[in-house]
Amino acid sequence: MTHLPERLLAGYRNFMSRRYPSESARYQSLARDGQSPETMVIACCDSRAAPETVFDAGPGELFVVRNVANLVPPYAPDDRFHGTSAALEFAVQSLKVKHIVVMGHGRCGGIGAALNPSAEPLSPGDFIGKWMGLVAPAAEAVSGNAMMTAVERQTALERISIRYQLANLRTFPCVKILEDKGRLTLHGAWFDIQTGELWVMDPKTGDFTRPDLD
Amino acid sequence: MTHLPERLLAGYRNFMSRRYPSESARYQSLARDGQSPETMVIACCDSRAAPETVFDAGPGELFVVRNVANLVPPYAPDDRFHGTSAALEFAVQSLKVKHIVVMGHGRCGGIGAALNPSAEPLSPGDFIGKWMGLVAPAAEAVSGNAMMTAVERQTALERISIRYQLANLRTFPCVKILEDKGRLTLHGAWFDIQTGELWVMDPKTGDFTRPDLD
Amino acid sequence: MTHLPERLLAGYRNFMSRRYPSESARYQSLARDGQSPETMVIACCDSRAAPETVFDAGPGELFVVRNVANLVPPYAPDDRFHGTSAALEFAVQSLKVKHIVVMGHGRCGGIGAALNPSAEPLSPGDFIGKWMGLVAPAAEAVSGNAMMTAVERQTALERISIRYQLANLRTFPCVKILEDKGRLTLHGAWFDIQTGELWVMDPKTGDFTRPDLD
Amino acid sequence: MTHLPERLLAGYRNFMSRRYPSESARYQSLARDGQSPETMVIACCDSRAAPETVFDAGPGELFVVRNVANLVPPYAPDDRFHGTSAALEFAVQSLKVKHIVVMGHGRCGGIGAALNPSAEPLSPGDFIGKWMGLVAPAAEAVSGNAMMTAVERQTALERISIRYQLANLRTFPCVKILEDKGRLTLHGAWFDIQTGELWVMDPKTGDFTRPDLD
Numbered sequence: 001m002t003h004l005p006e007r008l009l010a011g012y013r014n015f016m017s018r019r020y021p022s023e024s025a026r027y028q029s030l031a032r033d034g035q036s037p038e039t040m041v042i043a044c045c046d047s048r049a050a051p052e053t054v055f056d057a058g059p060g061e062l063f064v065v066r067n068v069a070n071l072v073p074p075y076a077p078d079d080r081f082h083g084t085s086a087a088l089e090f091a092v093q094s095l096k097v098k099h100i101v102v103m104g105h106g107r108c109g110g111i112g113a114a115l116n117p118s119a120e121p122l123s124p125g126d127f128i129g130k131w132m133g134l135v136a137p138a139a140e141a142v143s144g145n146a147m148m149t150a151v152e153r154q155t156a157l158e159r160i161s162i163r164y165q166l167a168n169l170r171t172f173p174c175v176k177i178l179e180d181k182g183r184l185t186l187h188g189a190w191f192d193i194q195t196g197e198l199w200v201m202d203p204k205t206g207d208f209t210r211p212d213l214d
Numbered sequence: 215m216t217h218l219p220e221r222l223l224a225g226y227r228n229f230m231s232r233r234y235p236s237e238s239a240r241y242q243s244l245a246r247d248g249q250s251p252e253t254m255v256i257a258c259c260d261s262r263a264a265p266e267t268v269f270d271a272g273p274g275e276l277f278v279v280r281n282v283a284n285l286v287p288p289y290a291p292d293d294r295f296h297g298t299s300a301a302l303e304f305a306v307q308s309l310k311v312k313h314i315v316v317m318g319h320g321r322c323g324g325i326g327a328a329l330n331p332s333a334e335p336l337s338p339g340d341f342i343g344k345w346m347g348l349v350a351p352a353a354e355a356v357s358g359n360a361m362m363t364a365v366e367r368q369t370a371l372e373r374i375s376i377r378y379q380l381a382n383l384r385t386f387p388c389v390k391i392l393e394d395k396g397r398l399t400l401h402g403a404w405f406d407i408q409t410g411e412l413w414v415m416d417p418k419t420g421d422f423t424r425p426d427l428d
Numbered sequence: 429m430t431h432l433p434e435r436l437l438a439g440y441r442n443f444m445s446r447r448y449p450s451e452s453a454r455y456q457s458l459a460r461d462g463q464s465p466e467t468m469v470i471a472c473c474d475s476r477a478a479p480e481t482v483f484d485a486g487p488g489e490l491f492v493v494r495n496v497a498n499l500v501p502p503y504a505p506d507d508r509f510h511g512t513s514a515a516l517e518f519a520v521q522s523l524k525v526k527h528i529v530v531m532g533h534g535r536c537g538g539i540g541a542a543l544n545p546s547a548e549p550l551s552p553g554d555f556i557g558k559w560m561g562l563v564a565p566a567a568e569a570v571s572g573n574a575m576m577t578a579v580e581r582q583t584a585l586e587r588i589s590i591r592y593q594l595a596n597l598r599t600f601p602c603v604k605i606l607e608d609k610g611r612l613t614l615h616g617a618w619f620d621i622q623t624g625e626l627w628v629m630d631p632k633t634g635d636f637t638r639p640d641l642d
Numbered sequence: 643m644t645h646l647p648e649r650l651l652a653g654y655r656n657f658m659s660r661r662y663p664s665e666s667a668r669y670q671s672l673a674r675d676g677q678s679p680e681t682m683v684i685a686c687c688d689s690r691a692a693p694e695t696v697f698d699a700g701p702g703e704l705f706v707v708r709n710v711a712n713l714v715p716p717y718a719p720d721d722r723f724h725g726t727s728a729a730l731e732f733a734v735q736s737l738k739v740k741h742i743v744v745m746g747h748g749r750c751g752g753i754g755a756a757l758n759p760s761a762e763p764l765s766p767g768d769f770i771g772k773w774m775g776l777v778a779p780a781a782e783a784v785s786g787n788a789m790m791t792a793v794e795r796q797t798a799l800e801r802i803s804i805r806y807q808l809a810n811l812r813t814f815p816c817v818k819i820l821e822d823k824g825r826l827t828l829h830g831a832w833f834d835i836q837t838g839e840l841w842v843m844d845p846k847t848g849d850f851t852r853p854d855l856d
Binding site: 002003004005007008009011012013014015016017018019020024027028030031032034035037038039040045046047048049050052053054055056057058059060061062063064065066067068071073075077079080081082083084085086087088089090091093094098099101106107109110122123124125126127128130131132133134172173174185187189193194195196197198200201202203211212213 | 259287
């Protein structure tokens with residue numbers, strides 16, 4: 001017997017029988033030479049929005065952080081453990097990625113929780129409540145708008161939050177400096193789970209539109 | 215023009231022309247009914263070890279946290295931002311996942327950094343140094359064994375660390391209680407980038423072996 | 429009746445009826461011309477790891493020393509009986525082998541005894557205890573790592589020991605001189621009894637990997 | 643590339659493609675349950691006389707010591723390294739084998755060296771000279787018999803030596819005690835490389851005869 005959920009074992013069997021044989025040379029060179037992805041993606045943990053799926057990415061292409069609601073805590077050089085900051089530092093300083101994409105998505109549970117902060121904490125630690133505190137000011141502003149529907153407020157906060165995270169990224173000196181030198185580009189994107197559509201942010205206006213696929 | 219790296223746009227075109235059409239019903243039901251993944255995976259950001267690839271997972275299957283070296287900080291109910299703890303709380307309390315898999319992998323840059331702590335910080339914030347401090351005691355013990363090769367020390371720490379993260383998971387009351395009730399199972403796995411092999415941890419002994427694929 | 433265990437007699441009947449007829453010319457020329465194996469193997473006595481089986485070797489191919497845990501005592505030109513040193517001298521100086529392979533294996537009882545030296549001696553002579561004293565320093569160092577599982581410690585010491593034996597081989601002047609001249613090559617290998625896999629040591633790094641079998 | 647002689651790699655490929663698949667269950671149970679061979683064989687390093695070949699033995703059947711000329715140094719509970727004594731102790735006390743076979747063979751290089759002791763040492767350490775000193779008295783007696791041909795003297799000493807080694811085995815208290823209790827049986831055998839014939843010793847008379855193969 002194997003100490004792995006049966007579904008995962010079946011999936012791994014597929015990987016080994018179908019995908020790995022056709023990509024073994026790539027895996028071997030990635031093992032030998034190390035990874036050198038050009039892009040870092042900061043995405044949500046949501047099971048419906050994996051970056052490798054949406055971008056049809058193979059091994060070695062995307063360096064991926066995933067946390068609830070694809071957030072970036074602002075620069076805080078204290079003595080605490082900062083998982084997302086550590087990944088950012090590693091991607092920018094060690095791997096020297098050329099692009100960072102903050103990728104949000106529709107129907108995000110974390111954003112939903114931020115819009116309904118009075119709900120009972122999920123556990124005494126209230127980790128989600130505190131984590132989503134990173135977008136609390138924007139959530140309050142959106143919540144107060146009684147003219148938008150609940151769905152509109154959710155989508156609005158999802159997109160506002162992406163713009164916030166891009167701003168937080170620029171609080172890290174290494175990001176700011178490299179972006180100013182033109183060696184690093186920041187991007188925003190929002191994935192619509194229902195339609196499969198990806199909406200891409202215009203860096204000048206902050207608006208999200210669908211790219212031309214033809 | 216599109217404000218997205220060209221390679222990502224090309225990948226997204228593949229997704230929309232090939233994958234989405236065959237899974238549109240699934241995406242639509244996942245949008246309508248919400249996600250209900252049975253499994254949470256805590257994996258590394260490494261571009262060569264995406265859980266969706268290794269487990270050939272489709273939309274809705276895996277709730278995925280990715281940070282450098284797939285770490286789980288121990289339970290700390292203070293007023294700070296805890297990204298991994300927030301994801302864990304959400305997966306266990308809200309999504310009620312049945313399985314949590316900590317998935318490490320070979321040639322992990324974070325583990326390598328932990329084994330060479332004297333290297334200069336990647337940036338003044340030294341976020342990687344502090345983050346990998348979560349496995350510092352184990353790293354010191356392994357580093358001291360001059361009879362093992364550098365590769366052997368790296369693999370040893372990668373596996374020791376997986377066992378540590380499983381122990382850290384159990385410091386969260388909600389994890390411990392549900393595991394004791396038999397409603398949540400914890401798993402460890404280690405992915406070999408070169409060979410594509412997944413080694414699965416025996417929960418009793420802590421040893422890693424390859425599952426029978428026949 | 430025959431004064432031989434029945435199972436051995438049956439096996440010998442198989443040899444005479446099946447194998448010898450197809451190899452009689454080879455045996456006859458090996459008898460007439462003497463042996464001239466290119467390779468010496470230093471292997472363990474373990475019944476599950478015979479070099480002729482693992483290397484599918486025929487008569488005349490491998491000159492084989494087998495002792496508990498495939499050890500090589502360091503060069504000691506005193507007046508004692510040195511079985512392994514005698515075999516080494518004969519292989520290198522008289523047979524002029526071109527390769528020496530130290531072949532260890534998993535689940536080695538001798539290595540296990542070295543890791544548990546406090547166990548009661550097997551007999552008052554404590555020959556195993558003294559023999560395994562050849563790897564005592566490495567065993568102590570590995571035993572002290574409480575973060576590795578018992579199986580991991582065992583495998584680590586099995587591989588460290590192979591590297592030690594290769595170093596001991598080089599304490600013999602005849603081995604050192606011929607290796608330096610490029611006329612003798614030393615190799616390390618580790619056999620996995622469960623999977624039948626052979627892991628081969630990289631002479632530069634000391635790491636063990638599986639050869640490509642395609 | 644692989645750091646293994648090409649011939650050995652080819653042989654290992656044969657093992658993995660032909661033999662292992664048909665015996666994988668046996669290897670797996672031997673790995674899981676440990677070895678429990680009924681027979682220990684003390685044989686020569688000679689490349690033409692592998693016990694597994696002559697007895698058509700599979701994994702797990704024979705615990706095998708191989709040294710030059712299949713010798714057993716007499717019991718000497720001092721503080722030195724005794725490889726053969728260690729293997730004997732392990733086989734008898736830990737594995738509890740039921741049979742020990744001392745298997746000599748024709749055209750043995752070690753026996754030939756014992757019969758020509760005036761030859762120059764193979765190396766300054768003269769390990770072969772000292773090791774074959776274990777049969778020096780018998781070698782002297784045979785050498786002095788000018789009526790026997792060189793071939794006859796060689797065969798005579800090969801067989802005398804087998805009887806000596808059986809006597810040396812009985813100097814080990816654990817062997818003597820178990821043999822007296824009827825729980826351990828000692829055997830002598832001599833393999834003819836040219837004809838493939840095995841000659842078995844009669845324990846009462848010490849004579850060697852060929853078993854009936856019908």
